[in-house]
Amino acid sequence: MGVPMYKLKKYIVSNALAWTIGIIWLIPFIGVLMASIRPYEEIVSGWWHFDTFTITLENYIKAFNHPMFPISDGLKNSLIVAIPSAIVPLIVAALAAYAFARYSFPVKHYLFAFIVFLMALPQQMTVVPLYFLLRNLHMLNTFGGLIIVHSAWGLAWIIFFMRNYFSMLPTDVEEAARTDGATDFQIFYKIVLPMALPGLISAAILQFTWVWSDFFLALVFLQNPEKYVATQRLPLLRGQYFVDWGILTAASIMVMIVPLLVYALFQKYYISGMIGWSTEK
């Protein structure tokens, strides 16, 4: 073989380093998986011991049907909250983003700067007054209340994201349609939205996974254990006298499998959304 020595060395060093890093980053996940599929006795002194290796789905069943905080209901509640919380702000934000991308109107730049400012704010900045507002509206402890809060909160970043997306689309088709007598709303609905579909998918996917993963807003606005979403139930599944890592890890896997699946299925949209919303102007 005509491979020079220095190239071989470079090949080995680079690959060894890359894969060592990859394995270090993977080990926590392997641990979670191991703890979830093996009985408690086998993992209590370290899942990396393989003297006995029994595979069981017991932990998953226990977490799914937990007597106090069944993850099954949590997953259901999370879906009930996350699906509308992705769709509602997407529609509302797309409309607003279109106004920012295609029209000029008074205070537009201030309004847009204000929306960017809202994007940076911590949710802590809204929850105290929102708590009392929802209580007065009798929407505390309801999925509807949480969905409204998520939708309103998601608007800022989706407006920002979709406005960038619309700005990159060519406008000649829209102008042609206008000449043909289409109304502004028809142009938006029939021409712009279909063209912006990849952007809409990216935004919907990210908003869905963020709402699914939310913990703080659910913690504030859902206080009835029956209504708890999946992320709220996770910290409550530890055993009474000891931390039952089997149940905790099995429940963790069931909670994270949804965003992981979304990521795996829509990787292209996910990544472009991720990069797009934080870089493009």
Add this chain to the structure above:
Amino acid sequence: MRSSKSLTPLFFLLPALALMVPFVIYPVLKTVYLSFFLDGKFVGLENYKNVLLSPDIVNLERFPTKSPPWGALIHNVVLIAIHLPATVFLGLGIALLLRRKEVKGSSVVKSIIFLGMVIPMIVGGLIIRFLFEEGAGVIPAIFRLLGIERLAITWTAYPETALFAVILGSIWIWTGFSMLMYSAGLASIPKDYYEAALIDGANRFQIFKNVTWPLLRPITVVVVAMTLLWDLKIFDVVYVATGGGPGGASMVLALQMWDYFARALNYNYAAVVAVLLATLTLIPALWLIRRRE
């Protein structure tokens, strides 16, 4: 760009305003308002004084000579001081390494590192607890193997180590973001830039310093700003990994706000912490906006 004297843009904006005014803008203003009141009476900056002087927020009797708790604000600053440079340089280093064409399966490694960004933070925090637990966790076992018994403990249960378990775990969670951004940035640098530098006889370090790093500057701005925002807003991870404990030794601002709000039922102090946190997040946000203009 259609400049329209008609009301068309208003119609497009109306639904968004209808949701944002009552459920975002009003609560934000009301929180600022609440921060100046106590038991319904206007007290000016009194709440701010009390909160900032409270050892919950800044504890100069213990910082830096004694072990945590140092106060929530200092814990956030310590988190930033370690987590920010660590994730920026690790992400950049990994992106540079995985870009080499001799690395096999680099996209697999990339996906693994990015996983931390995909999972809910509450799961991330739980994994941190699991990693650092004596017996069941890998990290104490490694220190036992190395003969360092002082660190072969449940990190989240001791004031000396709890904050650092959160910080190390946060590096594991967040490096994927920086790596992803730098990977995208590196891919967008035209190849001829490197070729030109090579023809000029530049070595690899010179190429990095004079070509790659300056061209990645816009990416670095985004990564630094987003990491600062993440470090300031951190809540779920700490809530589940340590609960802010033991004895407040890993308390952070966002969790301290929750503590005042839900446990102490002191809505005014909660509002003060929220306003402080929001003010701090504006620094990276404004910097980000200005750098891009």
